Amino acid sequence: MGSLVRRALKLLLPGLLMALFAPSVAMAASHEVREHFTADLVTESASPAAGLALTVALHITPRPGWHIYWSNPGESGYAPTVAWTMPAGWQAGPLRHPVPSTLVAGGLVSYVHEGDTVLLQDITIPAGATGMVPVKADVDLLICNAGTCVPDPVTLDATIAIGSGQPDAAQARLFAQARTALPAPLQGKASYRADARGVSVFLPGMDAAQKATLFIDTPDAAKPVVDAQARAVEGGMVLTVPAGITPPGGALSGVIRVGDKGFAFTAERTTALPAPASPSSGLAQGFDAGFLVAFATAVLGGLILNLMPCVFPILSLKALALARYGEGNTKARSEALGYSLGTIGTVVALGALLLLLRSGGAAVGWAFQLQNPAIVGVLLLLVTAIAVNLAGVFELPGLSVATSGNKSGFVSAMGTGALAAFIATPCTGPFMAGALGAALVMPPIPALSVMAGLGVGMALPFFLIGFVPALRRFMPRPGNWMVTLRHLLAIPMFATALGLAWIIGRQGGVSAMTMALAAALLLGMGLWWYGARQKAGRHGWPAFGVATASVALALFGVVAEPASAGSPAQADELHSVAFDTARLDQLVAARKPVFLYLTADWCLSCKVNEATSLSAPQVAEAFSKGGVTVMRGDWTRQDPKIAAFLKEHGRAGVPLYMWYPQGGTPQELPQVLTPGLLTALVKA
Structure with a gap:
């Protein structure tokens, strides 16, 4: 009996112990x-x-x-x-x-x-x-x-x-x-587009103004980055990261992190992502931190525009003219207000026209009017008239920028401000591109407000001189020296006119440039006749018939020659090739370094960079040793491909400088280049 008990315990005990202690x-x-x-x-x-x-x-x-x-x-x-x-x-x-x-x-x-x-x-x-x-x-x-x-x-x-x-x-x-x-499911249908330059993911319902990090779940589908390039589109935003070793083929999954929150998404491949956010998506929305940055940047860009050779003479003489109002503030404030309204109003009007054309599907950007040689011809006549006026050939009481001997006032100052703003459009100086590019993806009211900031920056120096008497007291008093200064300041205006004639030649050929110069000569003769009658104490209005004929000649006689298809890139020290998105994708996919720059003959800052940095021997040598392909896009005349590329990168106009390192992250370069900056790209 005892042996049976011991045998049972021996069999059951392990099971009991496992049940008790499992x-x-x-x-x-x-x-x-x-x-x-x-x-x-x-x-x-x-x-x-x-x-x-x-x-x-x-x-x-x-x-x-x-x-x-x-x-x-x-x-x-x-x-x-x-x-x-x-x-x-x-x-x-x-x-x-x-x-x-x-x-x-x-x-x-x-x-x-x-x-x-x-x-x-x-x-x-x-x-x-x-x-x-x-x-x-x-x-x-x-x-x-x-x-x-x-x-x-x-x-x-x-x-x-x-x-x-x-x-x-x-x-x-x-x-x-x-x-x-865990990341919450993203509401809405995500999609993506991939090419050799990068992977762009559309994320519905997301705000591009928020700092977001994109995590793609598939290894090697995209190059990991800390900050993805974000842009606002209809219904959400698009985040773009550099392409990886193995581009994705099917659905793409991942996580977008905004602050401490994450959202999981699955994106289907598409050939076309949503269009940039339409100005009609909201009239008064968009006044956020991004707007404040864009507005401040636009003001700063407008201040810098005052230093351009076509604007500085006008601003200088109008500012010195206020010195004669030292005994009273009413006249000075009236002119300052008129100049500011003319400047801001002209910039806003150009901006409104730009937004209207873009909403209708036109591929246009800032200074779009300068892509038409006839418009450049009219601008040439305006600059010529100002230069002849500064040279003392004639005085125009209503709109003169003269500083002595003529009556000025609110209307005169407003016209001068409008002229200054209009002839400043060929310039896209530092800080302007980012501000105007941001404005183009904002609703109408914030967008126009940013553009108004550009006008505020241009008008600010003259406005402060008019409303702050202490500033006027530091200015030299009027005298004969101002006549000499006025004549000297005519020189940069004549140089600007010469540059505009060259632009017309580049856009429309020798025939168009000849007609534009003929119109400028006819205008000069008319204004000389007007000035001669004016000095003789006679009415000068009959001479305006000649001036009117010059405008008609510029509008209808300056016609561009047909553009030749497939024209090669302009020969330069960098041996650049013509801009082509397909070739750019091939070069990036082959992990070849590429320097891309988009320019235009009417873009002053473009020409300065090309003369000082892009033509530097050390830059050409560094690019050659580094095997860098230089790609040049010319936007002097309308080009839908360049317009689409600028739009894709959130830019309103040229210049645009992009660096595609060998297998690295594309980098947008500043608008003011230096030889050291460009050679450092290759060394890096």
């Missing part, structure tokens, strides 16, 4: 302490139900300064993987990561999880499962700090007791926090 054994096996992290395997339910999914958590707690990687690790590291050992019929779903962050180390951008990290995974339990079921998770983990990476696999196992499926209250907080850290 939970504690499972708990002990589910926790690992390593040198650089601790790992836990936690189940959401202590007794999951058969036929349902059980959520498990892989809880990794790195030591301070250490991190693990997201599902796409980026340019370094590798993502954690889990290999499960489970009974037949049990299935594990994909690992679900919290929203990642970016880490830059050694120039490489990685996507990581820092601090306490919980990865969730669903395990489907078959309907017939019963009893105590042992499972094992072999976790392949890479743990890194700023300078060291340690592959440190860990094995976690547990025994799952099939039961009612009641959630474990002790683990409820852990799983709630883990689910909160």
Whole structure:
């Protein structure tokens, strides 16, 4: 009898011990302490139900300064993987990561999880499962700090007791926090376009004014970057990142992080992304931080425009003219107000026309009117008239920029401000491109307000002189010296007229330039006749018939010659090739360095950069040694491809300088170039 009892206990005791201590054994096996992290395997339910999914958590707690990687690790590291050992019929779903962050180390951008990290995974339990079921998770983990990476696999196992499926209250907080850290589904239908230059993802409902980070889940589909290029489009925004080694083919998934929130998306491939945000998308929306930056930048750009050779003489003489109003403020304020209204009104009118044309589908940008040689011909006549006036050939009381001997007033000053604004349009100086480019994707009222900021900047010096008597007291008093100064300031205006004649020749050929110069000669003769009659005390109005004929000759006689198809790029020191988006994509895909610049003959800042930096011998030598392909786009005449490229990059006009390094991130360069800046690109 005793032997039978002993034999029964020998058979039953192991089973009883396993039943009593299995939970504690499972708990002990589910926790690992390593040198650089601790790992836990936690189940959401202590007794999951058969036929349902059980959520498990892989809880990794790195030591301070250490991190693990997201599902796409980026340019370094590798993502954690889990290999499960489970009974037949049990299935594990994909690992679900919290929203990642970016880490830059050694120039490489990685996507990581820092601090306490919980990865969730669903395990489907078959309907017939019963009893105590042992499972094992072999976790392949890479743990890194700023300078060291340690592959440190860990094995976690547990025994799952099939039961009612009641959630474990002790683990409820852990799983709630883990689910909160997961990216929320993005509302709306995302799409993307990929080419050799980059991957552009349309994200519906997102605001381009917010700082966003794009994480693409597919490794090598795009180059990891910290800041993606963002632009506002209809219904959301588009984020663009450089192309990767293997461009995506099918659907593209990922996460967009805005602040501490993340949104998961799946984007289908498309050939056309939504158009830039239409000005009609809201009349008064858009007055945000981005607007304030654009407005301030526009004001600064307008201030710099006053230094241009076609504007500075007018501003200088109008400012000196106010010195004669030292004994009273009323006249000075009247002229200052008139000049400001003329300047701001002209800029806003040009901006409104630009927005109207773009809303109708026209591929136009800032200074679009200068792509028409007839309009440039009219501008040539205006500049010629101002130059002849400054030279003392005639005086025009209503609109003169003279400083002595003529009566001036509100209307005169307003006309002068309008002229100054109009003839300043060939100039796209520093700070202007970003401001005007931002304005073109804003609703109408903010957009026009930014453009008004450009006029405010131009008018600000004259406005302050008119309204601040202390400034006028520091100005020299009128005298005969002003006549000499006035004649000297006619020189840059004549030089501007010569430059405009050259632009017409470039746009329309020798015949168009000849007709424009004939119109300017006819205008000069008419104004000389007017001045002669004026000095003799006679009415000069009959001479205006000649002036009117010159305008008609400019409008109808300056006709551009037909453009020759496939004309090569202009020969230059950099041996540039003609702008072509397909060729650009091929060069970037082949990992060839490319310097792209878009220019126009009527763009003064473009010509300055070309004369001082792009023609520098050291730049040509550096580009040649570095194997850089220089691509040049000429927007002197209308070109829809260049207009579309500018629009794609959020720019209102030229110049635009882009650097495509060998296999690196495209970089937009500043509008003021130096030889040192360009040679440094190759060295980098």
